[in-house]
Amino acid sequence: MITARSLTKRYGEHVVLDSLDLDVPRGQRVALLGLNGAGKTTLLRCLLGLSRFEGSLTLDGLAAGSGAEGKRVRAQVGYVPQQPPRYDFRLSDFVDFFCSIRGCPTEGPESLLEDLGLSLANDGGKRLRELSGGMLQKALLAVAMGSGPPVLLLDEPTASLDPSARRDFLEAVRTAPSHLTLLFASHRLDDVEALADRALILDSGRFAFDGTLEELWRRSGVERPTRSIDSGGAPVLDDVLARIIDDRGHMGDGESGGDLESLDPGLRLYVENDQ
Amino acid sequence: MSAVTLLARRELQDSVRTYWFLVYSGVFVVGGLLLMVLGGAQSTVLGYRGFARAIAGLMHLALFVVPLMALFPAASALAGEREVGTLDYLMAQPVSRREIFAGKWLGVWGAVVLALAVGFGSTGFVATLRGVSPGLVLGLFAFTVLLATAFASIGLWLSAASPSTRRANSIGITVWLVFLTLGSLGVMSAFIRWGLPEWVLTGWALLNPIEACRLAVLPLLDSDANLLGPVGAALLASLGRGGLIAVATASLLGWTTLGLVAGSRVFRNEER
Numbered sequence: 001m002i003t004a005r006s007l008t009k010r011y012g013e014h015v016v017l018d019s020l021d022l023d024v025p026r027g028q029r030v031a032l033l034g035l036n037g038a039g040k041t042t043l044l045r046c047l048l049g050l051s052r053f054e055g056s057l058t059l060d061g062l063a064a065g066s067g068a069e070g071k072r073v074r075a076q077v078g079y080v081p082q083q084p085p086r087y088d089f090r091l092s093d094f095v096d097f098f099c100s101i102r103g104c105p106t107e108g109p110e111s112l113l114e115d116l117g118l119s120l121a122n123d124g125g126k127r128l129r130e131l132s133g134g135m136l137q138k139a140l141l142a143v144a145m146g147s148g149p150p151v152l153l154l155d156e157p158t159a160s161l162d163p164s165a166r167r168d169f170l171e172a173v174r175t176a177p178s179h180l181t182l183l184f185a186s187h188r189l190d191d192v193e194a195l196a197d198r199a200l201i202l203d204s205g206r207f208a209f210d211g212t213l214e215e216l217w218r219r220s221g222v223e224r225p226t227r228s229i230d231s232g233g234a235p236v237l238d239d240v241l242a243r244i245i246d247d248r249g250h251m252g253d254g255e256s257g258g259d260l261e262s263l264d265p266g267l268r269l270y271v272e273n274d275q
Numbered sequence: 276m277s278a279v280t281l282l283a284r285r286e287l288q289d290s291v292r293t294y295w296f297l298v299y300s301g302v303f304v305v306g307g308l309l310l311m312v313l314g315g316a317q318s319t320v321l322g323y324r325g326f327a328r329a330i331a332g333l334m335h336l337a338l339f340v341v342p343l344m345a346l347f348p349a350a351s352a353l354a355g356e357r358e359v360g361t362l363d364y365l366m367a368q369p370v371s372r373r374e375i376f377a378g379k380w381l382g383v384w385g386a387v388v389l390a391l392a393v394g395f396g397s398t399g400f401v402a403t404l405r406g407v408s409p410g411l412v413l414g415l416f417a418f419t420v421l422l423a424t425a426f427a428s429i430g431l432w433l434s435a436a437s438p439s440t441r442r443a444n445s446i447g448i449t450v451w452l453v454f455l456t457l458g459s460l461g462v463m464s465a466f467i468r469w470g471l472p473e474w475v476l477t478g479w480a481l482l483n484p485i486e487a488c489r490l491a492v493l494p495l496l497d498s499d500a501n502l503l504g505p506v507g508a509a510l511l512a513s514l515g516r517g518g519l520i521a522v523a524t525a526s527l528l529g530w531t532t533l534g535l536v537a538g539s540r541v542f543r544n545e546e547r
Contacts, residue, residue, distance in 0.1 A: 048366075048367045049366070049367075050363055050366055050367060051546075052546055066366075066371070066372055066543065067371075068371070070371075071369050071370065071371050072369070074367060074368060074369040074370075075369035077367075079364075079367045079368075081363065081364060081367070083360055085359070085360055085361040085363075085364035085365075086359045086360060086361060087361050088289075097281065097285060098368065100276060100281050101278060101281060101365075101368050101369070101370055102368060102369060103369070
């Protein structure tokens with residue numbers, strides 16, 4: 001379904017994605033993990049045609065990018081960004097406008113909004129800036145999923161949500177049709193456990209880990225978080241990253257976990273500061 | 276409904292809701308009617324010619340205001356969305372950059388023409404009641420729209436190339452000032468000071484969209500070419516009235532094309 005070959009993204013001299021190869025079959029739910037700046041968002045942006053890249057990146061054989069094929073790729077992709085767009089729309093206008101752009105009836109998003117505890121009848125007149133972060137993310141998810149796209153891209157979607165909004169959000173994604181392919185960037189391991197069946201760890205533009213969640217927990221040696229979306233005390237991502245990524249930026253054996261001296265200086269500083 | 280139509284309608288609605296739309300429409304209604312009243316006072320002595328003078332005054336107001344009226348909303352159309360992060364979200368939808376650019380341009384253009392129609396229309400209506408030819412009013416309106424079209428295209432080009440509305444507006448004002456101050460008088464001064472060849476003077480007059488619009492409309496108002504100035508009079512003598520109007524129209528359409536082609540290319544090739 002999603003295929004990348006030698007996918008490379010540079011900003012000047014800085015290589016953000018370094019010759020990545022990736023295959024994501026239909027219906028797979030993939031978590032993208034990594035430190036800030038590891039390239040998670042960039043990978044999603046490449047698929048959406050928002051960033052130029054070298055190599056190839058396709059969805060069902062259609063090339064991602066800003067051209068005509070890229071538009072057809074985007075028609076198959078629902079997207080929820082990390083930062084909600086600050087439109088000066090009323091909620092109902094927002095849903096109406098983007099459903100029209102996506103060529104779908106508004107019934108799908110309306111129904112999804114109802115499931116998420118929002119109603120266009122009651123909240124449709126509110127301007128987006130009047131909505132809480134959680135309500136905005138729900139609206140974005142409703143628009144993204146409302147047209148029934150085969151692929152859903154989420155960029156740290158629950159980062160700013162309170163527990164209740166997060167639970168509703170995750171529930172909506174988790175109960176989506178099984179053929180939905182999900183690619184999401186996250187810093188929350190409990191989100192990963194709730195939604196994903198495959199994890200990719202990006203480090204210095206390369207995949208430092210690519211495997212199932214079982215392999216991820218085994219290699220990192222951290223306690224597996226509960227699959228419940230109500231969970232609160234999940235292990236922090238730093239623990240996993242510190243044990244998976246070795247000082248060469250490649251996949252470690254997971255047995256020497258916690259040895260900060262062996263880490264890349266930048267990563268070590270990050271982990272030390274966070275402890 | 277196509278993506279371009281949807282985007283244009285959204286841009287038009289957003290523009291009409293903003294204060295600039297009311298301000299510019301008001302400037303034209305008040306300014307135009309004031310000039311008509313003053314022209315009417317003169318007309319007891321000068322007859323039709325007095326109203327023509329009033330319309331000429333309105334045209335000078337238009338030459339001053341219309342470029343800004345088109346530049347500002349166009350300059351913020353893409354840069355403003357880029358600034359608040361909505362452009363990325365829009366571009367993540369199944370819509371091409373070409374469609375976004377076209378929709379933005381159509382929406383801004385529609386709003387500017389609507390504001391002109393309200394402002395110019397009311398004055399033109401009064402003028403026709405006072406005996407001014409409807410054809411003349413329509414001709415002036417058409418050239419005002421052409422001027423607005425050229426500056427809307429330049430504004431959207433600046434918007435595509437600028438990271439922020441402030442930057443796009445700053446460059447837009449600079450461009451406007453250059454065209455405005457380097458009209459025929461400014462170039463005449465340079466002509467006299469440095470002894471520039473005549474073709475530089477006439478070429479600049481026709482390349483400058485504000486000056487080109489002025490040269491196109493004044494022969495419609497004043498067959499004696501008293502209002503044209505020395506450059507315009509020389510051009511009128513060499514090209515004739517029809518030729519002058521044709522060349523000036525080509526200049527305005529050329530700026531429109533340049534703005535659209537260059538802006539669209541910048542926007543499509545923009546690395547994000």
